[in-house]
Amino acid sequence: MTKTIPKVHIFGIPFSKMGMKDTVQYLTDRINAREQTHVITANPIMIMSALEKPNYKEMMLKSDLIVPDGAGVVWAAQKGGDPVAERVTGIELLHELLKVGESHHWKVYLLGTTQEIIEAAAQSLQMQYPQVRIVGYRNGFFGADEDDEVVASIAELKPDLLFVARGAETQEPWIVKHREALGVPLIMGVGGSFDVISGKLKRAPEWIQKLRIEWLFRLLQEPKRLPRMLVLPKFMLKVMRNKENVTKHIENS
Structure with missing residues (x-):
């Protein structure tokens, strides 16, 4: 199929x-x-x-389906x-x-x-x-x-x-x-x-999800995630600087 x-x-x-x-x-x-x-x-x-x-990247491309889990991915696709x-x-x-x-x-x-x-x-x-x-x-x-x-x-x-x-x-x-x-x-x-x-962690309330700041809610529960979260501003900056190329199929993006 x-x-x-x-x-x-x-x-x-x-x-x-x-x-x-x-x-x-x-x-x-x-x-x-x-x-x-x-x-x-x-x-x-x-x-x-x-x-x-x-x-x-090579590993990700071997998967069968990649879904937009992060709010930042949805935002990037929109910007592109x-x-x-x-x-x-x-x-x-x-x-x-x-x-x-x-x-x-x-x-x-x-x-x-x-x-x-x-x-x-x-x-x-x-x-x-x-x-x-x-x-x-x-x-x-x-x-x-x-x-x-x-x-x-x-x-x-x-x-x-x-x-x-x-x-x-x-x-x-x-x-x-x-x-x-x-x-x-x-x-x-x-x-x-x-x-x-x-039940160990709470999911962000819907209003927080709609504001696209679920990452902040999670960070407050798990401060150890801070080093990983610092990548998010870099991603946003890259999207803003490369708007015309965000959604182009360029293998060496």
Whole structure:
């Protein structure tokens, strides 16, 4: 099954222009057809990493679908004159897929963060979506020497969806490296979503999201994120200085 996805290239990174509803339908069709899809929920920090590190960009381009998770991505597409339909956040996409998954009795595996948080997240999701089967979960604290064992244990359970939350620099590269061996129809990195789902962190109120300052709300809860957040002004400056080239498909943007 092939469907042409409308895309906008932001500094060479191809973002889906689909809204949440179309994205969920597209992924549902692929899951049911058993066609593997690696979804990246990308933000401006990831775009900047791709611009600064060719290997990271190459890794992102190996994914099947990149959705505009960050408000800054939506803003950049707009400034470049080729807007996306709406912001498609990882945590909302996860919930929407599990809503659909109830009628299909999809099997789900959760990987990443601490054991305490992943257990709480699994319990919370199972209560919210009782017809979805959470077949397993594991914390994200394992080294490369344990990769094969972790991958084999997940593959054996044959989940339909795998949600991964590991460090920003390791999450997507790990998925790209092991996706074939995992054999899971849908694999998606979800960043800090399990922190919110477990109740450890609060999601920004809707009015804060609409003001596009969710990053500030999160920073106040996690001050250790400050070094990463300092990339955001650099991204905004780059967009403003290169408005005419933001959405052009230039490989060496």
